[in-house]
Amino acid sequence: MLIAGGGIAGMAAGFAVARAGWQATVFERALEFSEVGAGVQLGPNVTRILQAWGLGDALKQVAAFPAGLHARSMSTGEVLATLPVKDASRTYGAPYVTLHRADLHGLLLQAAVHEGVQVHSDAVVQKVSQSADDAVFDVMQHAQLQQHIAPLAVAADGVWSPLRQQLLGDGLPSFTGHIAYRALVAQADLPPHLRSQDVSVWMGSQTHVVSYPVRGGEYLNVVCLAEGRLLDDDANSLQALQTWNAKKSEAQTLAELHHALRGACVPLTDLMSACSDWRLWPLCGSPAMQDAREHAQGRVALVGDAAHPMLPYLAQGAGMAMEDAYELAAQLLGATPANAPERLQQFAHVRWQRNARVQARAVRNGQIFHATGAMRMGRDMGLRLMGARLMDVPWLYGYR
Numbered sequence: 001m002l003i004a005g006g007g008i009a010g011m012a013a014g015f016a017v018a019r020a021g022w023q024a025t026v027f028e029r030a031l032e033f034s035e036v037g038a039g040v041q042l043g044p045n046v047t048r049i050l051q052a053w054g055l056g057d058a059l060k061q062v063a064a065f066p067a068g069l070h071a072r073s074m075s076t077g078e079v080l081a082t083l084p085v086k087d088a089s090r091t092y093g094a095p096y097v098t099l100h101r102a103d104l105h106g107l108l109l110q111a112a113v114h115e116g117v118q119v120h121s122d123a124v125v126q127k128v129s130q131s132a133d134d135a136v137f138d139v140m141q142h143a144q145l146q147q148h149i150a151p152l153a154v155a156a157d158g159v160w161s162p163l164r165q166q167l168l169g170d171g172l173p174s175f176t177g178h179i180a181y182r183a184l185v186a187q188a189d190l191p192p193h194l195r196s197q198d199v200s201v202w203m204g205s206q207t208h209v210v211s212y213p214v215r216g217g218e219y220l221n222v223v224c225l226a227e228g229r230l231l232d233d234d235a236n237s238l239q240a241l242q243t244w245n246a247k248k249s250e251a252q253t254l255a256e257l258h259h260a261l262r263g264a265c266v267p268l269t270d271l272m273s274a275c276s277d278w279r280l281w282p283l284c285g286s287p288a289m290q291d292a293r294e295h296a297q298g299r300v301a302l303v304g305d306a307a308h309p310m311l312p313y314l315a316q317g318a319g320m321a322m323e324d325a326y327e328l329a330a331q332l333l334g335a336t337p338a339n340a341p342e343r344l345q346q347f348a349h350v351r352w353q354r355n356a357r358v359q360a361r362a363v364r365n366g367q368i369f370h371a372t373g374a375m376r377m378g379r380d381m382g383l384r385l386m387g388a389r390l391m392d393v394p395w396l397y398g399y400r
């Protein structure tokens, strides 16, 4: 199996199908396999899969295990509701964890290589094509164009997936108007009252801040998600949307954060002031999946953000990529090159509605987190009254 993209989706897919008996080769265009510095939360729907893959112990080495998810008012700091997640193993059969993306990626890469997956960096998949019997990648590797042929291929090339455009031609994602500003701070550098081993979501007007521990709890990952604007030039520039901020000065980034956090309570502004080296990530997205075609085309499957880019407001993009990998491998177990396209169809039918639901719920969460006026008051009242019942997502966490 040929896999384009060596991010979380590509690595998880390579590892999972190798376990199911398929020879997998991953092509990554970057010069090195790595992940940008930021955190991810993984719900029990995902950690259950990592445990089933035999990676539970490796996860324990790098993850933090928060006791609760706190929904807080940005203006007063009040905890409006808490979802206790320390008992997720009892309720859902697997833990709720937070970790550094590089740690998750490293764990998957190591497991994939151990399972016999071939991994190539500096390898750009330029074209995907297929015949009745094979899938073909044209790969520019170390400045040489080579063709690779296999019974199946996977597009795991991310939100800007060039392969998706070749297969579906349904247009590139667009800028949502939301920007994520991200920073990591060592807990040891924070005054004791700002340190935390829990997840906090501080909700303001058209802005929210999420903080949670990573690197086994040694660092706090802090993300401010604001409805903002890129520089006018950048809003139309694909390159600016595809890369981490290179243009904005620190002063400008701080001014934008200051604006997004106007009216925030002192503990939150203190926390934000303790962070430095902010990175900026413009959030881009597409409408929710419409049908199974977006997951499989003949001998080519699409997984992760290439299939279903989503806003990070349900913290499930990487999670859905791993669910995709798990299901792909389950469908391909015992398959032959001849019946593999049918199995890809099965995979697509099993996955697309769940991914569409998660995409839609992430959009809705954003509206709730960023509510203003009467809607905001209703939200806060609802959280105070109903607490964890409003925050729990059994259909999501209880998957499989």
Ligand SMILES: Cc1cc2nc3c(=O)[nH]c(=O)nc-3n(C[C@H](O)[C@H](O)[C@H](O)COP(=O)(O)OP(=O)(O)OC[C@H]3O[C@@H](n4cnc5c(N)ncnc54)[C@H](O)[C@@H]3O)c2cc1C
Residues within 6 Å of the ligand: 004, 005, 006, 007, 008, 009, 010, 027, 028, 029, 030, 039, 040, 041, 042, 123, 124, 125, 126, 156, 157, 158, 159, 161, 162, 180, 223, 281, 283, 303, 304, 305, 306, 312, 315, 316, 317, 318, 319, 320, 321
């Ligand atoms: C602010 C923010 C917070 C988030 N928080 C969470 C969270 O808490 N929990 C969660 O589960 N998810 C979270 N996510 C989502 C998660 O990060 C993504 O859904 C996930 O990383 C997608 O992985 P991927 O492998 O599909 O795509 P990517 O990580 O984009 O990987 C795609 C890879 O393909 C490579 N590539 C592209 N084109 C080619 C080509 N032509 N040839 C070869 N290689 C190519 C790229 O270099 C890249 O390495 C968050 C996202 C954001 C923006």
